[in-house]
Amino acid sequence: VADALGLALVPDSPVLCGLAATSPAPGLRERLSGRRAHCVATLTRAGRVVMREAGEVLFREYGLSGIVSFNLSRHARPGDAIELDLAPEVDAWEVDKLVADRPGDAHALDGILDPTTAEALVGLAGGAQAGGLAWRVAPLVKGLPFRVEGLADTAHAQVTRGGIDVAALDARTLAARGHDGLFACGEALDVDGACGGYNLAWAWASGMSCGASAARHAATAHANATAPSKDARAARAGAPTPRKDAPSSPERTLS
Ligand SMILES: Cc1cc2nc3c(=O)[nH]c(=O)nc-3n(C[C@H](O)[C@H](O)[C@H](O)COP(=O)(O)OP(=O)(O)OC[C@H]3O[C@@H](n4cnc5c(N)ncnc54)[C@H](O)[C@@H]3O)c2cc1C
Incomplete structure (x- = not known):
């Protein structure tokens, strides 16, 4: 409808959805698929931090899902890097120590992961x-790397970005400029x-x-449509009804 009326439109795209993302580790996505983890995710582009988000990530075969991924999907672009700190409450040296104290034992991270x-x-x-295990595991726990390929599972995206350009509406009333009686809201x-x-x-x-x-617009339009004419008001007040063909005089105009 907005398009047919010529309102300015911003192209649609899904947001709040999964992210297709590769991992440097072959098989990691498949092994973790379905697991959830509390994390702090850092999204970077060309070495610069775009955003940092704390919350739950859900590993999927295609990459990442969960609330953290949904929020990153509003800003991520193909080629961006994501690092997941899977133990945000624990310093890197503590993870190092835990793993070094029990070399070769994945259960060294029990209670953390x-x-x-x-x-x-x-x-x-x-x-x-x-040997060497500690310094290799800790960086993964504190910065599991992914590379964004694009959006994923867009059929289940929670929100659609785009639609009527906000500049086409009066921000106070949400009335469409230039289209009397047309209002728009929500998505x-x-x-x-x-x-x-x-x-x-x-x-x-x-x-x-x-x-x-x-x-309010409808009430005003109704009031205007049903308001008695000037002649009807004059007749009700007992004044003579002016003849349609009578020449108008300044006095009549003023009265
Ligand atoms: C799975 C899921 C989970 C979500 N979770 C959250 C959340 O936790 N928190 C949050 O803030 N947001 C969440 N959202 C987003 C939120 O639900 C939407 O942003 C919000 O409902 C949009 O409201 P709306 O009224 O603009 O549009 P809609 O809710 O899409 O309502 C539009 C209505 O118009 C009807 N319609 C469409 N075309 C026509 C037509 N031609 N004639 C008559 N009727 C028509 C549709 O059937 C629909 O009922 C979620 C969305 C999804 C899909």
Whole structure:
């Protein structure tokens, strides 16, 4: 409808969805698929930090999902790097020490990582041999690397970015400029937010504002349509009804 009316549109794209991401470790995605981990994820582009996000990641065969991935999907581009700190409450030296104290034992990370994830990382570090294990496992725990290929599982994306350009609307009333009586709200507009209820909050708040504006507009239009004409008001007040063909005089115009 907006397109047909010539309102400015921003192209649609899915956001709040999974990220297709490769891992340098062959088989890691398959081994971790379905596991969840609490982490701090850092998204970087050409060495610069784009965003950092704490929360839960869900490993999938295609890459990453979960709330952390959803929020990264609003900013990530193909080629970006993601590092997952899987033990944000533990310093790197502590992870080093834990692994060094029990060389070759993936259970050294019990209480920090779930056993399947720990085993996968130890496997990625080249097996459970003693010696050198600590310095290879700890960097993975504190910065498991991925490379973004693009968005994934977009059929289940929670939000659509794009839609009616916000510049096409009056921000106070959400009335479309140049289209009397047309109002828009929610995801129809090019507005999207991070996970955390912001999209529903926007849908409700903009819906209330838009509905109230539309009601006011309808009430005004109704009042104008049903308001008695000047002649009817004059007749009710007992004044003589002017003849249509009577020449207008300054006095009549003023009265
Ligand atoms: C799986 C999932 C989980 C989500 N979780 C969260 C969350 O936890 N927190 C959060 O903030 N947001 C969440 N969102 C996003 C949030 O639900 C949406 O941003 C919000 O519902 C958008 O509201 P809306 O009214 O603009 O659009 P919609 O909710 O999409 O409503 C549009 C309505 O218009 C109807 N419609 C479409 N075309 C026509 C037509 N031609 N004639 C008549 N009716 C029509 C549709 O059937 C629909 O009922 C989630 C979304 C999904 C898909």
